[in-house]
């Protein structure tokens with residue numbers, strides 16, 4: 001997996017994602033720093049042409065240009081490819097004389113015919129460049145744009161999108177009529193819509209091209225959103241040294257439910273493999289024989305009454321706790337979760353323990369006052385948080401409301417902190433869609449929290465490690481395979 005090795009040389013600045021508004025600001029600041037808009041557009045179109053030449057041999061290309069700057073990039077791409085000897089045609093939505101500023105200047109350099117956009121222009125094309133609209137689209141595609149792209153998607157001709165497939169919204173990844181591209185070339189930094197679904201799937205391969213935007217622009221913009229990558233948290237990942245002993249690596253406690261006992265056991269194995277020095281499952285006495293007979297290094301601690309469980313929490317030996325996997329949705333789970341949160345020690349509230357707050361979400365907000373991670377999937381999220389808005393906005397709002405790090409799971413998991421920082425994860429393979437993988441995820445995050453990593457870093461690292469472990473295994477994955485795949489992922493991270 002060379003991917004991990006080459007990716008690890010990235011810096012966190014390179015993982016930054018910019019909103020459509022921030023990208024426009026980057027453009028303005030570049031111009032103020034002396035890089036003209038004309039030059040930015042020339043570089044953008046040339047970068048697209050370069051990627052096309054790297055991916056395909058010369059063939060008839062059709063460039064579909066829109067009425068804004070995305071269309072301007074398209075004219076540059078057409079010009080550069082034609083200069084390189086490729087057979088190029090251009091079709092445009094509207095008139096090239098209605099283009100403004102640098103887009104107009106670049107369009108004037110195109111001496112060939114400009115056909116009117118319609119599905120008929122697709123005839124004979126063996127590569128299509130979608131330069132109709134960029135990421136800032138605010139209304140659905142319609143008429144000729146919609147019909148032409150729809151017709152293009154019915155054929156087998158590859159589509160290369162400039163900035164985003166037209167119709168994908170850069171801030172949310174939502175689609176207003178976009179069709180899938182095989183390659184998307186964007187500029188300076190990705191936007192959230194390149195990673196959030198369905199945008200990510202519609203983009204195909206994404207290449208980020210340098211178009212001469214000065215790097216200092218990023219400091220001025222101070223982005224708050226990142227693509228998940230080890231560059232963001234590797235330096236803070238706990239590592240054992242020669243003076244480490246098991247107690248200094250933390251002690252994770254998991255609430256073990258009954259009769260569903262597998263979930264807590266898988267979480268415990270995730271915590272232990274993530275490096276927790278000691279891992280204990282606290283179980284109702286009736287379940288003790290079930291847990292104890294199938295666990296070795298992981299300890300099992302029986303409790304008889306809820307008061308016993310409370311006393312356990314008030315002892316000082318545990319450094320982080322988790323409740324949720326297999327806990328059951330009932331008053332007891334609600335009470336145990338509140339007892340954990342009341343200690344102010346690092347706590348993960350997952351699965352049933354999230355749902356246990358569905359009638360009283362305010363109680364969750366009031367109880368959180370220490371480091372805390374919530375790990376809902378979409379249905380659990382909707383039971384306790386506002387379901388409106390795109391995934392990034394919703395997760396941020398939830399984190400701000402409750403004061404915890406919120407991990408809204410899925411193929412495009414979003415991790416948000418109460419202070420507004422957010423990370424989008426894109427390394428999770430679809431094989432993770434199987435029972436119990438969420439239990440292992442909360443266990444991995446617990447193992448990192450127990451070792452003293454911050455809640456936001458633990459959540460980001462845990463989500464990434466979980467995805468990398470699943471990718472390591474490939475098809476046929478079961479949740480119980482995941483903990484044992486972590487050592488290979490760690491080995492590569494540290495190599």
Ligand SMILES: NC(=O)C1=CN([C@@H]2O[C@H](COP(=O)(O)OP(=O)(O)OC[C@H]3O[C@@H](n4cnc5c(N)ncnc54)[C@H](O)[C@@H]3O)[C@@H](O)[C@H]2O)[C@@H](O)CC1
Pocket residue numbers: 023024026027040041044066067068069070071072073132133134135136137138139140141142145162163164187188211
């Ligand atoms: N750093 C940057 O921001 C750079 C941006 N560049 C390009 O500029 C693009 C952004 O340019 P623009 O802001 O002009 O955006 P677009 O090129 O997407 O054009 C927007 C125009 O289309 C119209 N429009 C929007 N939705 C429509 C719909 N559904 N049907 C019909 N018309 C619609 C709008 O009224 C507006 O006139 C980027 O995507 C990128 O390709 C590059 O030239 C280089 C640098």
Ligand SMILES: [K+]
Pocket residue numbers: 070130131132133134161162163164165166
């Ligand atoms: K486009």
